[in-house]
Amino acid sequence: MDFLASLLRRFPQGRVLVDTASKLAYECDGFPLHRRLPLAIVVPRSTEDVRDIVKLCNEHGIAFVARGAGTGLSGGATPGDRPTVVIALAGMREFVRFDPDDRVAVVQPGLVNLDLSVAILDSGLCFAPDPSSQKACTLGGNVAENSGGPHCFKYGMTTDHVVGVTIVTADGTIRRLQEGDGADLLGLVTGHEGTFGILTELELRLVPAPEKIRTWLAAYRDMSAACRAVSRIVGSGVVPAALEILDELTIRAVEASVYAAGYPQDAGAVLLIELDGSRLAVDTDTAVIEAILAEEPPLTLEATEDAEQRTRLWKGRKGAFGAMGRLAPDLYVLDGVVPRSKLERVLREICEIGRTHEVTLSNVFHAGDGNLHPNLSFDGRDPIQRARALEAGREILALCVREGGSISGEHGVGSEKLEHMEFMFAPHDIEIFRGVKACFDPKALCNPHKAIPTGTSCKEGASAKAPGVLGAR
Amino acid sequence: MTAPPDLQRAYKASLDCVHCGLCLPSCPTYATTTNETDSPRGRIYLMRALAEGRIDIDDKSLRGPLDRCLGCRACESACPSGVRYGELLEETREAIGRVDDHTWRRRALRSWLDRFIAHPRGHRLSMSLLATTQRLRLDRASRALPLPGPMRRSLELMPKLAPSRERRPLETGIHEPKGPVRATVGLFTGCMMETVFGRVNRALLSILLENGCRVHVPAGQGCCGALHVHAGLRERARPLVDANIAAFGKDLDAIILDSAGCGSAMKEYGHWHEGAAAFANKVRDMSEFLDELGFVPGTKRVEYSACYDDPCHLCHGQGIRSAPRSLLAAIPGLTLKPLSRPEDCCGSAGIYNLVQADLADSILGRKIDDITRSGADVCITANPGCMLQIEMGLRRRGSKVRVLHIAEVLAASY
Numbered sequence: 001m002d003f004l005a006s007l008l009r010r011f012p013q014g015r016v017l018v019d020t021a022s023k024l025a026y027e028c029d030g031f032p033l034h035r036r037l038p039l040a041i042v043v044p045r046s047t048e049d050v051r052d053i054v055k056l057c058n059e060h061g062i063a064f065v066a067r068g069a070g071t072g073l074s075g076g077a078t079p080g081d082r083p084t085v086v087i088a089l090a091g092m093r094e095f096v097r098f099d100p101d102d103r104v105a106v107v108q109p110g111l112v113n114l115d116l117s118v119a120i121l122d123s124g125l126c127f128a129p130d131p132s133s134q135k136a137c138t139l140g141g142n143v144a145e146n147s148g149g150p151h152c153f154k155y156g157m158t159t160d161h162v163v164g165v166t167i168v169t170a171d172g173t174i175r176r177l178q179e180g181d182g183a184d185l186l187g188l189v190t191g192h193e194g195t196f197g198i199l200t201e202l203e204l205r206l207v208p209a210p211e212k213i214r215t216w217l218a219a220y221r222d223m224s225a226a227c228r229a230v231s232r233i234v235g236s237g238v239v240p241a242a243l244e245i246l247d248e249l250t251i252r253a254v255e256a257s258v259y260a261a262g263y264p265q266d267a268g269a270v271l272l273i274e275l276d277g278s279r280l281a282v283d284t285d286t287a288v289i290e291a292i293l294a295e296e297p298p299l300t301l302e303a304t305e306d307a308e309q310r311t312r313l314w315k316g317r318k319g320a321f322g323a324m325g326r327l328a329p330d331l332y333v334l335d336g337v338v339p340r341s342k343l344e345r346v347l348r349e350i351c352e353i354g355r356t357h358e359v360t361l362s363n364v365f366h367a368g369d370g371n372l373h374p375n376l377s378f379d380g381r382d383p384i385q386r387a388r389a390l391e392a393g394r395e396i397l398a399l400c401v402r403e404g405g406s407i408s409g410e411h412g413v414g415s416e417k418l419e420h421m422e423f424m425f426a427p428h429d430i431e432i433f434r435g436v437k438a439c440f441d442p443k444a445l446c447n448p449h450k451a452i453p454t455g456t457s458c459k460e461g462a463s464a465k466a467p468g469v470l471g472a473r
Numbered sequence: 474m475t476a477p478p479d480l481q482r483a484y485k486a487s488l489d490c491v492h493c494g495l496c497l498p499s500c501p502t503y504a505t506t507t508n509e510t511d512s513p514r515g516r517i518y519l520m521r522a523l524a525e526g527r528i529d530i531d532d533k534s535l536r537g538p539l540d541r542c543l544g545c546r547a548c549e550s551a552c553p554s555g556v557r558y559g560e561l562l563e564e565t566r567e568a569i570g571r572v573d574d575h576t577w578r579r580r581a582l583r584s585w586l587d588r589f590i591a592h593p594r595g596h597r598l599s600m601s602l603l604a605t606t607q608r609l610r611l612d613r614a615s616r617a618l619p620l621p622g623p624m625r626r627s628l629e630l631m632p633k634l635a636p637s638r639e640r641r642p643l644e645t646g647i648h649e650p651k652g653p654v655r656a657t658v659g660l661f662t663g664c665m666m667e668t669v670f671g672r673v674n675r676a677l678l679s680i681l682l683e684n685g686c687r688v689h690v691p692a693g694q695g696c697c698g699a700l701h702v703h704a705g706l707r708e709r710a711r712p713l714v715d716a717n718i719a720a721f722g723k724d725l726d727a728i729i730l731d732s733a734g735c736g737s738a739m740k741e742y743g744h745w746h747e748g749a750a751a752f753a754n755k756v757r758d759m760s761e762f763l764d765e766l767g768f769v770p771g772t773k774r775v776e777y778s779a780c781y782d783d784p785c786h787l788c789h790g791q792g793i794r795s796a797p798r799s800l801l802a803a804i805p806g807l808t809l810k811p812l813s814r815p816e817d818c819c820g821s822a823g824i825y826n827l828v829q830a831d832l833a834d835s836i837l838g839r840k841i842d843d844i845t846r847s848g849a850d851v852c853i854t855a856n857p858g859c860m861l862q863i864e865m866g867l868r869r870r871g872s873k874v875r876v877l878h879i880a881e882v883l884a885a886s887y
């Protein structure tokens with residue numbers, strides 16, 4: 001029996017989609033510059049369903065890719081370079097178990113990040129990783145991408161909050177990985193970008209919701225002043241829960257949108273600072289922050305401990321990417337990292353790259369950990385603009401690596417950055433990556449041609465010039 | 474690729490979408506099925522693909538995703554990029570409608586809209602028939618009959634109709650306020666409000682009079698055409714719009730209505746009917762108008778607790794959220810209990826509940842859960858379709874919660 005017939009026999013109507021409209025809708029994620037029609041979309045409800053899909057794929061040599069909410073920004077959930085089945089996990093969204101004493105939650109991977117924190121609100125606990133897409137993205141996607149968020153500066157990335165997972169590895173075996181299992185397979189799987197298998201259950205660590213939160217919004221005349229304030233804050237030893245900067249263009253786009261937060265429109269940059277923790281700790285650190293703000297005085301300053309006001313101040317930050325859609329039909333969100341000490345200078349060079357290539361460039365970023373998100377706005381229907389945007393992106397990521405940073409802070413490599421891997425990795429690094437993947441996915445069926453260059457495209461691959469990161473050659 | 478001429482505007486609107494997905498959680502159909510094709514982003518993507526010629530307008534698979542859209546426009550409220558989803562959808566439905574014009578479903582829909590909704594006599598006749606069926610208990614018997622789904626559902630949806638004396642239309646002509654005249658307004662009576670919820674129009678009239686408005690209820694006004702427009706039948710709505718413009722004339726300060734669905738459609742007449750822009754600018758929802766005017770409540774107490782459900786076409790369609798709440802806050806004795814998701818659609822959405830039964834039921838189920846959890850005695854809303862839908866949901870659960878229109882609550886204070 002052929003592959004599709006077997007799928008249709010195994011799953012009831014409506015759970016295997018092969019119509020034109022469905023295929024179109026699933027051809028890309030939050031990075032629509034890359035797109036490819038899938039062979040079919042399958043909607044599993046359980047670990048066993050997933051196993052059966054993966055087994056069938058193995059029998060027929062068909063590739064497959066997991067998809068959560070499709071908010072990924074690097075093409076991770078986009079069908080690969082050969083006929084691929086999309087395994088759509090957004091409907092597997094059960095809250096399996098909540099153990100407030102042990103501070104863990106067991107969930108299916110399709111549960112939305114924010115829905116978890118809302119469901120446990122009364123317990124005084126929360127799930128710390130808070131990507132700006134948190135009201136839409138799934139926890140499975142978060143674990144697969146090792147996502148970060150504004151508050152990860154203090155609390156760590158998703159990987160610090162995963163206790164265990166159930167994964168159907170690419171050969172169709174159901175495996176349980178747990179923290180402290182010896183070899184840190186769990187750590188390896190977190191951030192695998194869906195290339196080792198399909199996560200079907202997640203055991204997540206919860207943290208106590210802070211007793212007190214204080215948020216400042218400081219509007220500065222220019223970016224340099226905002227960056228100086230950040231350096232001083234970090235230098236002071238205080239660890240804020242979040243330190244975020246939006247530049248002028250972003251402020252204007254946000255203020256024109258439904259996410260308008262009341263940011264001053266004449267400012268060159270706004271800095272969001274947040275402290276959280278025990279009452280005592282917040283009060284002590286507040287004195288330090290306010291002293292710094294006095295030395296680096298902003299144009300306007302707003303501070304609040306009120307939950308509603310806080311939501312308002314954050315609203316603009318959370319809607320920032322989407323708001324850039326007002327500038328042009330397409331948006332390319334970059335995700336480079338640079339050492340914080342170089343932030344200010346690198347930002348200037350990034351803006352220069354934007355000017356050289358004549359693309360509209362705006363910046364919104366996690367200033368605390370030097371994770372930059374330069375946004376390129378352009379009209380992808382025009383091949384020249386498209387090429388310019390891609391080239392500008394390439395140069396910016398190369399710059400980040402030259403300055404001692406990396407090509408991705410949290411959005412992953414996916415298909416988008418395959419061609420940028422050479423900036424960081426030497427051929428033997430890539431060989432090692434391939435070897436690791438092969439342990440999980442010997443037939444190379446699981447999200448093929450993502451995250452690790454396979455060398456089949458002329459532009460991508462590893463460079464003999466790159467320093468390499470995995471030891472000496 | 475160039476878009477077909479009748480999709481040019483839709484195509485432009487679709488370009489504002491950057492595919493970020495922030496609208497997904499606000500969409501009731503995506504929340505229910507989690508299919509990308511049932512999400513705003515997926516629908517926009519398909520509509521763009523249609524305009525770009527990547528999917529054929531005859532393709533059957535395009536119909537389902539667009540037919541299942543409630544048109545509630547919660548996605549517009551969530552979208553940071555400002556995608557004008559409502560416009561995009563109407564435009565696309567219009568184009569698809571032209572292609573499907575000959576199918577029996579389409580013809581049936583058209584003739585139903587023309588004869589029973591847009592035509593006052595047909596509408597009244599069908600209501601009298603319904604009242605008779607109810608009196609003779611035939612409606613219960615009919616549930617056992619193998620009637621087509623939509624027909625059976627319309628029977629279930631209908632509340633017990635009041636006797637015809639209470640359903641009589643509002644007296645046309647000019648009604649004078651008690652005190653000095655603060656504004657001269659027109660009252661748009663609507664079709665459903667008039668025939669099913671006549672009491673609501675009466676309540677609105679009394680509030681307006683209490684608040685110093687000289688109220689014109691012109692004869693010759695009729696259906697607003699919203700259902701036609703949502704179904705992609707703008708050309709059939711055009712004569713209805715023209716009739717209303719003629720009936721209300723040019724001399725009024727505002728045209729007030731108590732149906733959020735009609736209001737949202739009327740405010741947008743100008744999008745597709747140039748001659749109707751001036752008229753559209755005068756249209757005000759009753760809450761919006763009273764709040765602007767400076768509402769003076771009565772002194773009688775209403776002793777119950779209530780939750781307020783935001784009709785989609787009021788909060789998402791017209792951006793009206795605080796006005797109804799501040800009016801209600803002024804009513805003596807009323808305790809307001811918040812809903813956890815007041816802006817979620819109830820699944821009514823025009824004729825949606827008749828043609829997309831399953832999806833509408835699960836969307837309704839969530840709304841009823843929210844209402845029951847709030848512990849309120851009364852659910853207040855501001856749109857006839859929502860009133861019918863929520864009443865049906867509560868009836869099915871055997872709940873004691875009553876559904877009232879905001880006008881009835883305000884009027885009870887005098």
Ligand SMILES: Cc1cc2nc3c(=O)[nH]c(=O)nc-3n(C[C@H](O)[C@H](O)[C@H](O)COP(=O)(O)OP(=O)(O)OC[C@H]3O[C@@H](n4cnc5c(N)ncnc54)[C@H](O)[C@@H]3O)c2cc1C
Binds near residue numbers: 089197322447495
């Ligand atoms: C507006 C916006 C803001 C964002 N902000 C942030 C941010 O602040 N920080 C951040 O880190 N990211 C951010 N992102 C990126 C994105 O939201 C995250 O990467 C998120 O974790 C993706 O989740 P998803 O459910 O959408 O996954 P998808 O996009 O569906 O998938 C992402 C990857 O994970 C894999 N995957 C998904 N589910 C599973 C599973 N169950 N098992 C195995 N593999 C799986 C997919 O194959 C794919 O490779 C943002 C995106 C947008 C659009």
Ligand code: SF4
Binds near residue numbers: 489495
């Ligand atoms: S929120 Fe707006 S821009 Fe983002 S996917 Fe939805 S419609 Fe598109």
Ligand code: SF4
Binds near residue numbers: 500502513545549
């Ligand atoms: S109008 Fe309502 S149902 Fe339709 S896509 Fe938008 S949110 Fe979803």
